[in-house]
Amino acid sequence: MKILVYIQQDEGKINSVSLEALKGSQEIAAQTGGTVSALSFNSDITSQLAGYNVSEVLLAEDDNLNIFNPLFYLKAMEDIAKAESPDIIVFGHSYEARDWAPRLSARLDIPLISDCIGFKMEDKLTFIRSIYQGKLNSDSVVNKGAFIVSFQSGAFRVDGLQSGSAEIRNVTVDLSGVSDSISPEEKFQEAEQAVDLTQADVIVSVGRGIGKEENIEMARELSKTLGGEIAASRPVVDAGWLESSRQVGSSGQTVSPKLYLALGISGAIQHVVGMKGSKNIVVINKDANAPLFEIADYGVVGDIFEIVPKLISVIQGS
Amino acid sequence: MKICVLIKQVPDKDSSLTIADDHLTLVENNITWVSNESDNYALEEALLLKEKHGGEVIACTLGKDSARQVLKDALAKGADRGIFISDSSFDNLDVLSLGKVIASTLEKENFDIIMSGLQSDDQGNSQLGLILAELLNMSHGSLVMGTEIIDDSTIRVKKELEGGWFQWTKLSLPASISIQSGINSPRYATLKGIMMVKKKTVDDVTASDISSDALESNVTINKIYVPDKTKETQFIEGSPEEISEKLVELFKNDIKVLN
Ligand SMILES: Cc1cc2nc3c(=O)[nH]c(=O)nc-3n(C[C@H](O)[C@H](O)[C@H](O)COP(=O)(O)OP(=O)(O)OC[C@H]3O[C@@H](n4cnc5c(N)ncnc54)[C@H](O)[C@@H]3O)c2cc1C
Numbered sequence: 001m002k003i004l005v006y007i008q009q010d011e012g013k014i015n016s017v018s019l020e021a022l023k024g025s026q027e028i029a030a031q032t033g034g035t036v037s038a039l040s041f042n043s044d045i046t047s048q049l050a051g052y053n054v055s056e057v058l059l060a061e062d063d064n065l066n067i068f069n070p071l072f073y074l075k076a077m078e079d080i081a082k083a084e085s086p087d088i089i090v091f092g093h094s095y096e097a098r099d100w101a102p103r104l105s106a107r108l109d110i111p112l113i114s115d116c117i118g119f120k121m122e123d124k125l126t127f128i129r130s131i132y133q134g135k136l137n138s139d140s141v142v143n144k145g146a147f148i149v150s151f152q153s154g155a156f157r158v159d160g161l162q163s164g165s166a167e168i169r170n171v172t173v174d175l176s177g178v179s180d181s182i183s184p185e186e187k188f189q190e191a192e193q194a195v196d197l198t199q200a201d202v203i204v205s206v207g208r209g210i211g212k213e214e215n216i217e218m219a220r221e222l223s224k225t226l227g228g229e230i231a232a233s234r235p236v237v238d239a240g241w242l243e244s245s246r247q248v249g250s251s252g253q254t255v256s257p258k259l260y261l262a263l264g265i266s267g268a269i270q271h272v273v274g275m276k277g278s279k280n281i282v283v284i285n286k287d288a289n290a291p292l293f294e295i296a297d298y299g300v301v302g303d304i305f306e307i308v309p310k311l312i313s314v315i316q317g318s
Numbered sequence: 319m320k321i322c323v324l325i326k327q328v329p330d331k332d333s334s335l336t337i338a339d340d341h342l343t344l345v346e347n348n349i350t351w352v353s354n355e356s357d358n359y360a361l362e363e364a365l366l367l368k369e370k371h372g373g374e375v376i377a378c379t380l381g382k383d384s385a386r387q388v389l390k391d392a393l394a395k396g397a398d399r400g401i402f403i404s405d406s407s408f409d410n411l412d413v414l415s416l417g418k419v420i421a422s423t424l425e426k427e428n429f430d431i432i433m434s435g436l437q438s439d440d441q442g443n444s445q446l447g448l449i450l451a452e453l454l455n456m457s458h459g460s461l462v463m464g465t466e467i468i469d470d471s472t473i474r475v476k477k478e479l480e481g482g483w484f485q486w487t488k489l490s491l492p493a494s495i496s497i498q499s500g501i502n503s504p505r506y507a508t509l510k511g512i513m514m515v516k517k518k519t520v521d522d523v524t525a526s527d528i529s530s531d532a533l534e535s536n537v538t539i540n541k542i543y544v545p546d547k548t549k550e551t552q553f554i555e556g557s558p559e560e561i562s563e564k565l566v567e568l569f570k571n572d573i574k575v576l577n
Contacts, residue, residue, distance in 0.1 A: 070458065095478070095479055095480050098436075098460055098461065099448070099458075099460045099461070099477075100448070102447075102448035103448040103449065103452045103458065105449065106449040106452035107452050110536075111412055112414070112445060113537060114445055115443075126540065130545070131440065131441055131442060131542065132335055132439070132440055133442070134545075136543065136544060136545070137543055137545045138542045139539065139543075140539050140540070141538050141540060142536060142537055143536050144536065145536065147536075147537075179457075179490075180490075181457040181489065182490075183488045184485055184486075185485060185488070187479060187483050188483070188485070189482055189483055190484065201575055202575050227575075234500065235355075237500065238499050238500035244482075245482075250480055251482065251498075252482060253482070254481070258573055258575050259573050266331070283551075289334075289544075293551050294548065296549070297551065297552065298551065299551045300553070300555075300561055300565070301553065301555075302558070306558040310558045310562040311565055313562075314559075314562040314563055315566055315569075315576065318566055
């Protein structure tokens with residue numbers, strides 16, 4: 001089993017989801033008797049990669065690969081895949097990977113099993129995906145031939161990464177014929193009255209379960225009584241009920257308060273990555289099977305409209 | 319602009335999901351079916367572009383018989399025409415093969431823009447928009463939170479990056495654009511819109527219309543199951559009053575966020 005893992009760079013550093021994918025690649029190699037080659041388009045990254053336990057580090061350098069442009073990255077990977085013939089190409093399921101790995105699958109005409117949460121060795125190498133917004137899992141296998149797999153944030157723990165000393169090998173890519181039909185501009189952050197949720201000790205976070213805009217007030221009152229900040233999952237922000245700087249999750253803020261009190265949030269991975277580091281997670285949800293209970297320290301199966309008003313009055317009375 | 323919007327029918331988020339005895343499918347009678355959330359935003363964005371720049375919006379779905387409903391809903395909201403791709407031989411195809419089926423259906427239409435939601439709330443592969451871009455030789459943008467037509471051959475899209483960052487990107491048309499939720503406020507169908515549905519056409523496409531010879535799936539799902547619980551969550555029970563008392567004790571004595 002020849003595994004090629006693509007390592008994404010973020011401002012000269014190894015992207016954290018890519019590093020987890022490297023760990024996953026090492027684990028697959030260990031269980032299948034395979035080898036791992038780690039690929040980057042950046043020489044700062046390849047020198048960092050050389051310190052890990054991989055068979056070799058591949059470096060493809062070209063001015064067109066300095067910043068992410070899917071069409072150039074695709075052609076580079078296409079050339080490398082043809083030259084190296086890996087059995088598996090591994091990605092971390094970052095937003096950047098979302099913007100080129102599926103197209104690579106179509107270009108190479110091999111399947112992509114995306115956003116996996118792990119793998120296991122049964123009769124065949126089996127990949128585990130989280131489906132229906134975290135409510136169920138599925139086991140997938142590839143019938144034949146090479147394939148691509150991407151792993152979700154948190155799929156592997158990088159503290160177990162084995163170190164080593166690998167050679168760096170330069171590989172050539174030919175980007176001369178790549179179309180300029182996609183041209184990215186500068187990255188930016190929206191200038192708005194940013195609420196800094198990262199400093200809050202207490203966060204009361206509301207999800208779609210809050211039902212309608214008028215009900216936000218109840219949660220705001222609870223957050224005030226607890227001396228905390230109000231935050232939300234994406235649908236609440238999408239609906240315009242709270243400003244976007246209060247969104248917690250992969251496209252919002254990452255928080256780690258002493259208390260994260262979640263009201264009517266189901267626990268999709270994109271929310272969980274933003275709050276799983278909280279010291280104490282308390283979840284109130286009427287669905288006992290809501291995935292967020294899985295990471296809760298304390299759980300209440302119940303209706304927020306029955307519990308929250310009582311909770312406010314008990315706190316105020318104490 | 320000739321715009322195609324891809325819409326998938328998925329279980330409503332509040333449906334309780336029961337796995338059938340085959341360990342592969344869901345028991346369907348307790349499921350409420352709806353249009354996938356981000357696809358609703360994609361449809362709205364397409365309708366807004368049409369209102370501003372003229373053109374045509376065609377809604378397309380691939381699914382079981384019941385999925386005709388998502389096309390009716392899209393037509394009621396203002397889409398001009400529908401394409402319904404359905405055949406039992408598509409049931410177990412992987413997403414790349416489904417991409418081939420859809421690409422071979424859409425190819426002859428020469429769309430300027432294909433819009434899709436970035437991820438379906440059922441399988442969540444997040445791949446189709448980009449697969450179509452490759453198969454139909456289009457530019458692409460994913461996680462899109464804003465669009466702006468520059469001229470007949472260019473659209474500018476605002477892409478969402480991680481952690482609150484964004485990036486505008488220029489795409490040459492034709493382009494396949496995957497829309498992120500929150501980009502706009504999807505409209506509801508009006509009574510007049512619902513009345514209009516009967517006058518609009520839906521073209522049916524089955525396996526016999528598909529020119530693609532690669533209709534074999536290379537990925538097999540062996541089973542679906544409820545994830546194992548790994549964490550010991552301490553559950554607090556009782557009446558709302560009792561629960562509130564216990565939570566306050568917890569906030570005071572254990573978590574120490576109240577005096
Ligand atoms: C690329 C990408 C990025 C994303 N980024 C983010 C992000 O940054 N942050 C984010 O949050 N999401 C993000 N999402 C969306 C994410 O996938 C989920 O759709 C979202 O987190 C779901 O929000 P929710 O839990 O509030 O809603 P739902 O999943 O609809 O859950 C609502 C919950 O409320 C419960 N409920 C309903 N009524 C009551 C009641 N009366 N009492 C108690 N409980 C009740 C229900 O049982 C249910 O569990 C992203 C998605 C994608 C694809």
